Amino acid sequence: SSELTQDPAVSVALGQTVRITCQGDSLRSYYASWYQQKPGQAPVLVIYNKNNRPSGIPDRFSGSTSGNTASLTITGTQAEDEADYYCNSRDSSGNRVVFGGGTKLTVL
Amino acid sequence: QVQLQESGPGLVKPSETLSLTCTVSGGSIRSYYWSWIRQSPGKGLEWIGYMHYSGTANYNPSLKSRVTISIDTSKTQFSLKVSSVTAADTAVYYCARGPGFGDYDGFRKYYYGMDVWGQGTTVTVSS
Numbered sequence: 001s002s003e004l005t006q007d008p009a010v011s012v013a014l015g016q017t018v019r020i021t022c023q024g025d026s027l028r029s030y031y032a033s034w035y036q037q038k039p040g041q042a043p044v045l046v047i048y049n050k051n052n053r054p055s056g057i058p059d060r061f062s063g064s065t066s067g068n069t070a071s072l073t074i075t076g077t078q079a080e081d082e083a084d085y086y087c088n089s090r091d092s093s094g095n096r097v098v099f100g101g102g103t104k105l106t107v108l
Numbered sequence: 109q110v111q112l113q114e115s116g117p118g119l120v121k122p123s124e125t126l127s128l129t130c131t132v133s134g135g136s137i138r139s140y141y142w143s144w145i146r147q148s149p150g151k152g153l154e155w156i157g158y159m160h161y162s163g164t165a166n167y168n169p170s171l172k173s174r175v176t177i178s179i180d181t182s183k184t185q186f187s188l189k190v191s192s193v194t195a196a197d198t199a200v201y202y203c204a205r206g207p208g209f210g211d212y213d214g215f216r217k218y219y220y221g222m223d224v225w226g227q228g229t230t231v232t233v234s235s
Binding site for chain 2 (some may be wrong): 027028029030031032033034035037042043044045048049050054065084086088089090094095096097098099100101102
């Protein structure tokens with residue numbers, strides 16, 4: 001079982017805003033990173049630290065953290081945002097790394 | 109920019125050792141941590157372990173007894189070995205740069221994640 005918990009599936013209407021959440025005790029101490037993975041492709045980092053986007057990631061992707069929950073928000077969701085999203089951070093020991101179970105985002 | 113490429117056998121027999129190499133091009137292997145991550149068919153991402161070029165390593169406790177990661181700075185490569193494999197080790201194996209660890213900002217410690225990934229290589233364990 002993962003130390004980071006995500007909802008298995010979320011859906012959003014085209015152009016609307018969606019929030020994908022990730023819960024875990026270690027998130028009280030560490031920020032999370034978020035990855036987008038489309039079928040047959042390697043994951044792509046979309047958010048890291050408090051709310052930082054790597055070069056090339058659209059600004060409709062944003063991140064936040066409160067308590068034991070990290071969130072990835074997509075504002076004005078596009079059809080190409082349909083993908084699996086994974087959160088990732090350090091575990092409770094601080095020495096190791098853990099992924100959430102992933103959330104499948106469907107754009108309606 | 110930095111690119112990563114996994115290489116190694118696509119088929120490994122049960123009880124044998126899985127060996128993969130990740131070649132780093134377009135950048136230095138120094139000053140970073142380097143990770144292996146795998147994804148079983150239809151499942152989520154599983155962190156296997158990471159190593160710093162200085163030799164510091166950490167592994168997933170569930171795999172630690174069977175996993176070794178090493179770095180060859182002269183070849184700008186890092187490698188993964190998983191011993192005594194079973195069908196449960198069948199997966200797409202990814203190498204990645206990172207994670208990156210940062211300072212405390214008064215609320216939490218920064219975490220930079222894995223910012224560059226290889227395309228992944230499929231390994232099947234079967235006789």
